[in-house]
Amino acid sequence: MSGHARIDWVDYAKGFCIVMVVMMHSTLGVEKAAGAESWLGHLVAFARPFRMPDFFLISGLFLARVIDRDWRTYADRKIIHFAYFYVLWLVIQFAFKAPGMAAEDGVGAALGQFLLAFIEPFGTLWFIYLLPIFFAVTKLLRGVPPWIVLVAAAALEIAPIHTGWTIPDEFASRFVYFYAGYLFAPQVFRLAAAVIAQPGLAILGLVAWAMINGYAVFAGVSEMPFIGLCLGILGACAVVAFSALLSKADLMAPLRYCGEHSIVIYLAFFLPMAATRVLLLRTGIIPDLGTVSLIVTAVGVVVPILLYWVVRDTRLRFLFERPAWARIDRVKTPKFAPAE
Template identity: 25%
Template sequence: MAGAAASRERWIDVAKGVSILLVVLHHAVVKNLPMEAPEALAGVVGGWDVVTTALKPVRMPLFFVLSGFVASRAVHRPWVQVRRRALTPYYTYVVWLLLLGAFFSVERLLPMNRTQDLGELGTDLVWASTGTWFLYALAVYFLLARLLSALPATWVLSGAVTLSVVSSELGIQEWNRFSVLFHFTYFALGALAPQVVRRVAERAPVPLPVLAAAYVGFTVLLWQLDLPTGVYLLLASGLGVPLGVRSAVVLARTTRPAQVLAWIGRRTLPVYVMHTAVLATLLHLPPVLDLESGSVLRGVLHPVVVTAIAVLVPLGAHAVLLRLGATWLFALPQRRPHPRPAPATRSGQASRRSTEACASTSEGPYQVSIRPSTSSLGERSASGPSSAVNS
C-alpha cells in the first residue's frame, strides 16, 4: 500500500514538473526567441510557435486539473480547516504582483502584461491580468469549489463549461483575465470529480502513442474549423489532458527522469513567479546562443537552453531565500502557538505530563505539535511554497 501511494504521488509531481516546464518553454518561445532571432530564422520561430500553440490545450488545463485533484478532499472540509489553504495563494499573488510590478516598471523590454499605474493595480487585485494570474485563480477556484461542493458535480461542471465557452465572446482572449474565467472548468473537474482523473491515471484504454497521434490529428482538424478560442481549447483538452496524465504516469515509471521532474514538480511556485524576471534579464545580457549567424540548430536549441536557465535560476534563488528566512515570499506567515504554562508542582511530574498531553493532542487525523522541533519547522518551510501553488 505504501508503494502504491508513493507511485501515485510521483506521477502527480511528475505531471506538475512537466506542466511548469511547458509554461516556461512557452514564454521562452513567444517572448525571447522572436526578439533575438534574425529574419533568416523566421521559419524556426514559426515552427516553435506551432509547437507551443499545439501544447496550449495541455499546458494550463493539466496544471489546474492536478491542482483541483490535490485539493479534492480539502474542498469538502469545514471552512475553519481550509481557510489558510484559500488565503495562501492569494497572499502569494499579492506579494509577487507588487514585486514583479516594481521590476517590470523598470524593465520595459520583455513583452508583458504590465501593471501601469495604481488604478490597474487595484483592478489586478480584484481580477488578475498579469503573469501571476495562476495564483489568483487558485485562490478563487478553491473558494468557488468549496462553496459549490454540496451541489452535484455535473451541475457545477456544466456551469463551468458554459463560463469557459462564454469567455471567448468577451473580446479578452489576449489577456490573462480570459484565462482566469476559462480554466475553472479544469480545477472543478479535479476537485469535484477526482474519480475521473484517477480513472484516467490508472487505466490505459489506448496505448500512449495512439493517444498522442489522435491528439495531433484532432487539433489539426480543429484548427481547420476556425472555432472560438474557448470552444477549441475545451474540445482539444478533452484529449490533451488525458495525454498529459498518461504521459506523466509513463514517465513516473522511469528512474532518473522521474526523479528530476518530480523534484521540479514539488517546487513549481518559485519557478512560476520568478522565471519571467529571468527571461527579461537575459535580454539585457550577452546572448545565450548567438543567433545572428542564422544557424538553424542554434535557433532550435535556443528556447530549450533559455528554459533551462529560467528554471534553474529561480530554483537556486528559492533555496537561498529559504536559507535566509524569507519564507514569507512563498507562503502565508504562520503564527506559532504559545504553550500554556503548566502549574508548578513539587516533583515536576505533573508539569511534564501536561506538556506531553498538549504535544500529543490531535484534531481528527491532524497532529498538533505545541513545540515543534527545528527539523519539523524546516520541513514545513520547505514544503509550504510548493503546496501554495499546487494545492
C-alpha cells in the same frame, strides 16, 4: 512514490506543465522582441490546447480531501495561502518593472498599475490569482448538483466570453477543467493506473492523440467552440497518461522535482527569463531564435530552483514558504508553510 507520500505521476504532470508554461512565455517573448517566429513556436502552439487545462485539472485533483473542512481552515489553506504569494511576488515583480513604467508614463500611472493589479492580475501571476477563486467558488457550490455545475462550466468554456479582463475571461475558459479534476479525481487516478499496467496500449493512444491535437492546431480549428473543450479534456488525459508512463520507470527525475516545486518556478521564473532573453538577443551570440528560446526556457526553470535552494534555510525563506503570521487557522502549524 518519492518521499512525503507524494504521487510521482502527479509531480511529473505538474513538472511537464510548468516547463510548458515557461516555454510559452519565453518563446513568445523572444519572438516578439526579435520580430520573427522560431521553430520552438511550433511546440508552443502544439501545447496550447492542453497546457493550462491540465494544470487546472491537476490543481483540482485533491480538493475532495479538504473541501469539507470548516471555512476558516479551508480559506487559510486554499485562499489566504495563494493570496500571500500573489501579493508578495506582485511587489517583487513591480519593483523591477516600476522604474521603466514610471519613466515612460509617470509615477502616478505606475502607482495606478500597481493598485489595478489587485483587480487585474499583474504579468505572469494570473494563475496564482485565479486559483483561490476556483477553490472558493467550488466550496460555495457544494450544495449544487455536480452535473449542473459541470454543464454550466462547460458552457462558459464554449461561450465566446472576451471582456478584456483576465479574471472573468480565464474563469470562463478554465473553471471546467478545475472542477472536472475535483469531480472526476477517482477516474483520473484509475486512468493513470491503467496506463502503468498497460504501457504499450497507452503509447498507441498517445500517438493517436498527438496526431489529432497537431492536426487541429495547425489546421487552425483548435480554438473553435466545442473543439477547444474536447482538445482540452483529451490533452489533459494525455498528459496524465504521459506522466504515468514517465513515473513507471522514473527516467526523468529532474522533471518530477520541477513538479514538486512547480509553484516555486511559476513565482520566480519571470526575472531570469527576461534577463536571459535581453542578454542573448542584444549580444547576438546565438542567431537561431529557437535555440535562444530553449536556453531562455531552461534558465527560467533552473534559476528559481537554485534560488529556492539558496534561501530555504535562511531568513529569505518567506519568498517560497508562507510564514506563521500570514495564517488565520487555529491549528498549531510550523513557522513556515511551503508554497506547494
